[in-house]
Amino acid sequence: MLGLLGSNGAGKSTTMNILCGVLSQTEGTVHIDGIDLRKHPEEAKTRIGFLPQNAPLHLDLTVREYLTYCAHLRSINKRNIKTAVNAAMEKCGVAHFRSRVINNLSGGYRQRVGIAQSIIHQPKLVVLDEPTNGLDPNQILEVRKLIKEIATERAVIFSSHILSEVQATCDEIRMIEGGRMVFADTMTAFNNYILPNSLLVYMDNPPPVKTLAAIQGINAIEQLTDGGIRMHFDTSTKVSAKIIVMAVTNNWQLTEIMLEKSSLDEIFVQLSNKTAEPLS
Amino acid sequence: MTKILKIARLELSILFYSPVAWLVLAIFMVQAGTGFFGMLSSFQELFMMGEKADNLTRMLFPGINGLFDKVLQTLYLYIPLLTMGLISRELSSGSIKLLLSSPVKITEIILGKYLTMLYYALMLIAILGIYSLIGVVIKDSLLYKSMMDRSRARYYNRANDPGAAFNDTISAVLGNYNFRRTGPSLKKLDMVNLDRVFSIYKERFANAANMAFVFTGNIDVKAAKPLFEKYLGSLPSTSTTEKPRDLVIDPPVGKISKTIIKGKEAKATVVMVYSGKYDFNNQNNIVFDALQENLNIRLIETLRERDGSVYSPRVDFNLVKEPAQRFSLTIQFGCDPANAEKLIASAQEEVRRLSAEGPQEENIAKWKAEWRRQRELDLRENGWWLNYIIRQLQSVADVKECNEDAKIVDAVDTSAVKKAAKQYLLNGNLIKFTLMPEAH
Numbered sequence: 142m143l144g145l146l147g148s149n150g151a152g153k154s155t156t157m158n159i160l161c162g163v164l165s166q167t168e169g170t171v172h173i174d175g176i177d178l179r180k181h182p183e184e185a186k187t188r189i190g191f192l193p194q195n196a197p198l199h200l201d202l203t204v205r206e207y208l209t210y211c212a213h214l215r216s217i218n219k220r221n222i223k224t225a226v227n228a229a230m231e232k233c234g235v236a237h238f239r240s241r242v243i244n245n246l247s248g249g250y251r252q253r254v255g256i257a258q259s260i261i262h263q264p265k266l267v268v269l270d271e272p273t274n275g276l277d278p279n280q281i282l283e284v285r286k287l288i289k290e291i292a293t294e295r296a297v298i299f300s301s302h303i304l305s306e307v308q309a310t311c312d313e314i315r316m317i318e319g320g321r322m323v324f325a326d327t328m329t330a331f332n333n334y335i336l337p338n339s340l341l342v343y344m345d346n347p348p349p350v351k352t353l354a355a356i357q358g359i360n361a362i363e364q365l366t367d368g369g370i371r372m373h374f375d376t377s378t379k380v381s382a383k384i385i386v387m388a389v390t391n392n393w394q395l396t397e398i399m400l401e402k403s404s405l406d407e408i409f410v411q412l413s414n415k416t417a418e419p420l421s
Numbered sequence: 422m423t424k425i426l427k428i429a430r431l432e433l434s435i436l437f438y439s440p441v442a443w444l445v446l447a448i449f450m451v452q453a454g455t456g457f458f459g460m461l462s463s464f465q466e467l468f469m470m471g472e473k474a475d476n477l478t479r480m481l482f483p484g485i486n487g488l489f490d491k492v493l494q495t496l497y498l499y500i501p502l503l504t505m506g507l508i509s510r511e512l513s514s515g516s517i518k519l520l521l522s523s524p525v526k527i528t529e530i531i532l533g534k535y536l537t538m539l540y541y542a543l544m545l546i547a548i549l550g551i552y553s554l555i556g557v558v559i560k561d562s563l564l565y566k567s568m569m570d571r572s573r574a575r576y577y578n579r580a581n582d583p584g585a586a587f588n589d590t591i592s593a594v595l596g597n598y599n600f601r602r603t604g605p606s607l608k609k610l611d612m613v614n615l616d617r618v619f620s621i622y623k624e625r626f627a628n629a630a631n632m633a634f635v636f637t638g639n640i641d642v643k644a645a646k647p648l649f650e651k652y653l654g655s656l657p658s659t660s661t662t663e664k665p666r667d668l669v670i671d672p673p674v675g676k677i678s679k680t681i682i683k684g685k686e687a688k689a690t691v692v693m694v695y696s697g698k699y700d701f702n703n704q705n706n707i708v709f710d711a712l713q714e715n716l717n718i719r720l721i722e723t724l725r726e727r728d729g730s731v732y733s734p735r736v737d738f739n740l741v742k743e744p745a746q747r748f749s750l751t752i753q754f755g756c757d758p759a760n761a762e763k764l765i766a767s768a769q770e771e772v773r774r775l776s777a778e779g780p781q782e783e784n785i786a787k788w789k790a791e792w793r794r795q796r797e798l799d800l801r802e803n804g805w806w807l808n809y810i811i812r813q814l815q816s817v818a819d820v821k822e823c824n825e826d827a828k829i830v831d832a833v834d835t836s837a838v839k840k841a842a843k844q845y846l847l848n849g850n851l852i853k854f855t856l857m858p859e860a861h
Contacts, residue, residue: 158518161522162521183525195515197516201438211519211523214427216524219423
C-alpha cells in the first residue's frame with residue numbers, strides 16, 4: 142500500500158489520472174505490471190482499478206445495475222459477471238443496498254460503491270484518489286478499514302492531503318509538491334524523518350537558560366516568553382523525562398510540557414527545499 | 422462488441438431517466454400526428470372533389486411531401502437536443518473517467534453512443550409506424566357519399582349516350598332481363614348501402630381458403646416456396662369451401678330482332694349474336710377457333726371488299742364451361758344506316774354458305790399458318806402462360822393439354838369446320854341488334 146501525499150494542487154490527481162490512462166502524459170512512460178500503457182492500453186487497463194476524486198457513478202442506476210455495467214466495461218467474462226458483482230458488493234458492504242438507486246445513498250456508501258467498481262475485476266493495482274474526501278469521521282474510519290482490507294490482496298495506491306491518514310494506512314509513502322517528488326521511502330523512514338525534535342515547556346519558576354542548555358541531548362534553547370522555553374533536542378535521548386525529573390527536584394514549577402510535531406506544510410516546505418528530484 | 426452494446430444500453434436508459442427523451446418523443450408524436458392527419462384530410466378533400474389517387478400509401482409515407490419527408494424537415498431540431506449531452510454529460514459528471522480507465526477503445530465509446538441515437542431514431546420511426554395502422558379499411562361515409570354523387574352524375578346522362586344505351590340493351594336481352602345483366606341506373610344506385618358494401622368487402626377478404634395463386638416466370642421454386650408459405654400461407658382463411666351457384670342466366674332462344682334509335686350521328690351499328698349449347702373440350706374449341714377465323718375472312722371479303730360499305734366487320738366468340746357449357750359467336754359491324762338491312766342479309770348469307778359449302782381450303786391453310794405463328798409467340802410470353810394456366814384451373818382441365826393443340830390443329834379440315842358451322846350457326850338462335858340514328 143502506497144500513499145501519495147501532497148498538498149492541494151501538488152499534482153496527485155494528475156499523476157493518478159495519467160497512471161490510469163485518463164490523461165495522456167506529455168513525457169515519460171507508464172508501465173502497469175510491465176505493460177506499456179500507451180502501447181497496449183487495453184491490456185494494461187484490465188490490470189487497474191481506478192476511483193477518481195469524484196466517484197464516476199451513474200446516479201440513476203441501482204448499485205447492481207451500475208456494477209454490472211462496470212463489470213462489462215472491465216472485460217469480465219459474461220458467465221462470471223454475476224459472481225463478480227456479488228463479490229464486490231459483499232466486500233464493500235453494499236450488498237444490502239443492491240437494489241437501491243445510487244442517488245439515494247449517503248456519501249460513505251457512494252464511496253463504497255466507487256471502491257467496489259474499482260475492484261470488481263480483481264485488478265493487480267487499485268488507484269484511489271482521495272477516497273475519504275468529504276466523509277464524516279466515522280465513514281472515514283470505515284472506508285480506511287476497507288482500503289486496508291483490499292490492500293491485503295492487491296497493490297493499492299492511495300492519495301491524500303492529510304498526513305495522519307497516510308500515516309495510519311500506508312506502508313510506503315511518496316510525497317509530491319509542485320509536480321515533483323520530494324520524498325520516497327517507507328512509512329517508517331518517513332516517521333523517523335518527521336519525528337518531533339523540539340519541546341515546548343512552560344514553567345512558573347524557570348531556571349537560567351544555561352542550566353537547561355547543559356542537559357544532555359539538548360541542542361539549542363529559545364526563550365519565547367518569561368516562562369515559555371522551546372528546547373531543540375537530539376532524537377536519541379529521552380529528554381522529556383529528564384526535564385520532568387529535574388523540574389520536580391529543583392522546584393521549577395512545571396505547568397506544561399509538549400512535544401512539537403512538525404505540521405505537514407512545514408514538512409513540505411522542508412522537503413521541497415531539501416530535495417528537488419524530478420518526479421519519476 | 423458487447424461493450425458497445427452495453428454502453429449503448431446504459432446511455433439509452435440514462436436518456437429515458439431524464440425527461441428530455443420523453444418530451445422529444447411526445448412533441449414529435451404530436452407534430453407527426455398533426456402533419457399526418459392534415460395530409461389525410463387534404464386527400465379526403467381531393468377525393469370528394471373527384472380526384473383519384475393511385476398508390477395512396479406511397480403518397481402518404483415515402484413520397485415527396487409524404488410523412489417521412491415532413492418528418493425529415495423537423496428532425497434536425499430534435500436530434501441535436503439528444504446528441505449534445507452524449508459526451509459532455511460524461512465529462513461534467515466525471516463518469517468519463519470510468520470509461521477512460523476501463524479497457525475500452527474510444528471507438529467503442531463513440532459507436533456505443535451512436536448506437537443509442539440509432540435506437541432512439543428507430544423509436545421515432547416506430548411512432549410513424551403507428552400511423553400506418555390507420556391504413557386499415559375504414560368506412561368513410563363522407564367519401565362514400567361523394568363517390569355516389571359522382572356516379573349519380575355519370576348515370577344521369579347514361580340514357581342519352583347512344584353507345585351506352587345500345588350496350589345496356591344488348592346485355593339486358595342476352596341476360597334475359599335478369600337484374601344482374603341490366604345496365605347501371607340511378608334506381609340501382611339508390612339501392613347501394615354502405616354497410617352492405619363494407620360487409621361484402623370484409624367477407625371477400627376475410628377468407629383466402631378458396632383462392633388459387635398462379636405465378637409464371639423464371640422462378641426458383643426452392644427459393645420461392647418458403648416465401649409463398651410465409652406470405653400466402655399467413656393470409657386469413659377458414660376451412661369452408663365455396664361453391665359457385667348457377668343463376669341460370671342464358672340468352673333467349675329463337676330469333677329476336679331489336680332496333681334502338683338513338684343519337685344523331687349518321688351511322689348504324691349492327692351486332693348479331695349466335696348462341697347455344699356446346700360441348701366444351703379442347704378439340705371443339707380449336708375447331709371453333711377455325712370457324713371464327715374462316716367466317717371473319719369471308720365477311721371481310723364480302724361485306725367490306727365486295728359491298729364496300731362496312732368499316733370493318735368483326736367476329737368474336739366466347740366459349741364457357743361453367744356454369745353451363747355454352748358458346749356464343751358475335752358478328753359486329755358499323756355501316757351506313759341505309760345499308761344496314763342489306764348487310765345483315767349478306768352476313769347471314771355468308772353464314773349459310775359457310776355451313777353449306779364449307780370453308781375454302783386456302784383459308785384453312787391460312788388459319789393454320791396464323792395459328793402456328795401466334796402460338797410460337799405465345800409460348801414465350803409469361804402473360805399467355807398465366808392466362809392459360811388460370812383457364813385450365815378454372816375449367817378443371819389438364820394443364821398439359823396445350824401439348825396436343827398442334828396435333829389437333831393439323832387435323833382440322835374443311836369438313837370439320839363445315840360441320841361446326843352447321844351445328845352452331847344454324848341452330849335457329851339468332852339475336853340481332855341494330856343501333857340507328859334518330860334522323861333516319
